[in-house]
Amino acid sequence: MNLKILAAAVLLIISGCKTENTDEASGKKITAVSSINIISDIVKNIGGDKVESFSICGVGVDPHTYHAKPSDPRLISKSNIVFINGFNLEHWIEEMISSAGSEVKKVTVSEGITPITDEKGFGDPDPHAWFDVKYAKIYAENIAKGLSEADPKNADYYNENLKKYLTELDNLDNWIKDEIQKIPEEQRILITSHDAFRYFGKAYGMEVKGLQGISTEAKVRTEDFKNIIDLIKSKKIKSVFVETSVNPKLLEQISQETGVVVGGTLFSDSIGNEGTPEGSYTGAVKFNVNTIVNSLK
Ligand SMILES: [Zn+2]
Structure with missing residues (x-):
């Protein structure tokens, strides 16, 4: 490895550590860990600059067959709140939370949604509720409530962001309905x-x-x-x-x-x-x- 590459690698490591330690750097942000990046993105929209939002499953990762990495419980142990989808999507999360070894607030973002169940009669709930945008609105509401409980001093801020995001989701919902008519x-x-x-x-x-x-x-x-x-x-x-x-x-x-x-x-x-x-x-x-x-x- 030549010196330039080494210097670049060191810089990368330093900047990587920095973004992971923002609680201390800014003193204010809370840390939220979500099981999938669909949820962590909604958390970013509601949490704005008051929340550091992480996802366990990265881009292109299949949550149904996910195998925990050693770093996952560590991430959970330093978080203030964990958001999961529910409806049996994350059958690996409980073990992960218990091996994190700390009491962490867990919020199921699909709470309040009646799931579609398996037509073959096994009664398994279908976890993919986020593709009905009116259900994504329920996710957003549960996330805002969870963040407000974990960080009450910023509750007004989260609710303000929620309002804006719900409008964005309403627009998206209407747009999809119009687009599908073209088929x-x-x-x-x-x-x-x-x-x-x-x-x-x-x-x-x-x-x-x-x-x-x-x-x-x-x-x-x-x-x-x-x-x-x-x-x-x-x-x-x-x-x-x-x-x-x-x-x-x-x-x-x-x-x-x-x-x-x-x-x-x-x-x-x-x-x-x-x-x-x-x-x-x-x-x-x-x-x-x-x-x-x-x-x-
Ligand atoms: Zn799936």
């Missing part, structure tokens, strides 16, 4: 790798079919594979969609067998890279809707 009614069928879009379909009027069930842990059965191929042929579906956090292999195989086009890659259980338009919840949803509408209209 011919008989083409409003969304086929994806895993069943992450049932709330989306229900809210915005699309039939949805995932090759895998509501968790990527489920095995794909030959029968499901065949059913999707039949559906594509009978409805003359033009495009299917892969996801950033799920292996695209099986849908690509379906594409080869049927000639259906892979219309794009959707954000399902993770948003995009920070600093890009898709690095926010609202940006990722807009990207998805544009991708779906452009491929199916």
Whole structure:
């Protein structure tokens, strides 16, 4: 390693430490840890400059099959509040919190939402409620309440940010409804790798079919594979969609067998890279809707 690279590496380490230690540096910020980056982005919107917001699952990481890193309990132990989605998405979180060894306030952001349950009758709640924007509003309200309890002196500030963010979400909700209208009614069928879009379909009027069930842990059965191929042929579906956090292999195989086009890659259980338009919840949803509408209209 030459000296320049070494100096750059040292600088990186120093600046990395600095951003992680902002409690001390600014003296004021509280630390919030979320299970997935969809939630940590909403926390950023509500928490503004009073909250340092982290996510356990990074960009493109599948939360259904997540394996804890040694640094995760450490992150939780120095946090003031932990936000989880609930509906069995984070079956790994309890162990993580208990190995963090400290009492930390845990908030389930989906509280108050009645989940869609598995149509196959197992009664498992579908965790992907964030794709109905009116449910994302409930997430935001639960987050504002949690932050206000963890940091009461800034409660007015969080509620002010909540108000602004709810307006942004209302605008997004209306925009999606208008956009979906551009797809011919008989083409409003969304086929994806895993069943992450049932709330989306229900809210915005699309039939949805995932090759895998509501968790990527489920095995794909030959029968499901065949059913999707039949559906594509009978409805003359033009495009299917892969996801950033799920292996695209099986849908690509379906594409080869049927000639259906892979219309794009959707954000399902993770948003995009920070600093890009898709690095926010609202940006990722807009990207998805544009991708779906452009491929199916
Ligand atoms: Zn999922």
